[in-house]
Amino acid sequence: MKQAAATREKNQARQAKRDPEGVRRDILAVAMEEFSQNGLSGARIDEIAARTRTSKRMIYYYFGDKEGLYQRVLEEAYAKVRGGESELELEGLDPVAALVKLCRYTFDHHRRNPSFIRMVMIENIHHGRHMQLSENIRGLNRLAIEALEAVLKRGQEAGLFREGLDPLELHWQISALSFFNVSNAATFSFLFGDALFTPDGQETLSGHVADMVLRYVRVEHGRPGA
Structure with a gap:
């Protein structure tokens, strides 16, 4: 042997x-x-x-060692989602289309990659200890905020988005809506049924997330900058 x-x-x-x-x-x-x-x-x-x-x-x-492998896996998980964002070519789209595309990408990426959500949940259990040791993760996520900031700025310059928007806060909102869909799928579907977690239900939710974000950022009719 x-x-x-x-x-x-x-x-x-x-x-x-x-x-x-x-x-x-x-x-x-x-x-x-x-x-x-x-x-x-x-x-x-x-x-x-x-x-x-x-x-x-x-x-x-x-x-x-085991923790070194875990940290590398965590870095790969973030690299995948941020890499997908960079391939969206948002700068070539009008601001509204760009924001819709980003929202729907985030929602769809998360639901198709539940392992990413579980990794983030596990790292939160560890109080972000391994993430804090990774320059790669911090750098990747700074780029995500910068990309969203550029979309918002273009929308504001075109008179489509209201002033005073915080790209970090908006990123939090998009992430929260997309994250809950996966992190709480088992308990939510047990309590209320799985209609929202069918292919049609998920497609509807994806569109509604984008709609909610757009309604939050757009200039209200008759009240520029409201």
Whole structure:
């Protein structure tokens, strides 16, 4: 058995040498599932190693330790949502269309990536301790606020959006509406039924989130800047 294990580890090492980035991606993808399902304390490195056909030694080689892997997974989760935002090309749209697209992207990204929501919830349980150690996450999220600020500014210059809007506060509002849809889906559907969580229900909610945000930011008819 020891010889078989040694042979397997040699094969894994050769594979990692040929495609180290591929091995890292596989580990991060499986680790995302493991951490989001079981939390930091409940996740098992042995399980991640088995599912990726690597070894604990290789995982620790790439990521340092369990908390290092968790932090890297958290960074990947934020990089995915922020990367998707950067691909929306909001600067090429009129301000109203840009804001609608951003709202609907956020809502749809979150509902299609419940593991992201669970990771954020888990990190809040840990009081944001690992996030505070990551310059990458802070930088990524600053870009999100700057992109929203640019949309609001264009809308204000065109006389479409009212003055006095805070992009950080608006980001909070969009995130809150989109987050609750996933974080409380199990309890909400148990209490009130699952009509809102069918494909049609989710599409309707996505549109309504965008409508609510637009009504909040737009200049009221007959009251510019109200």
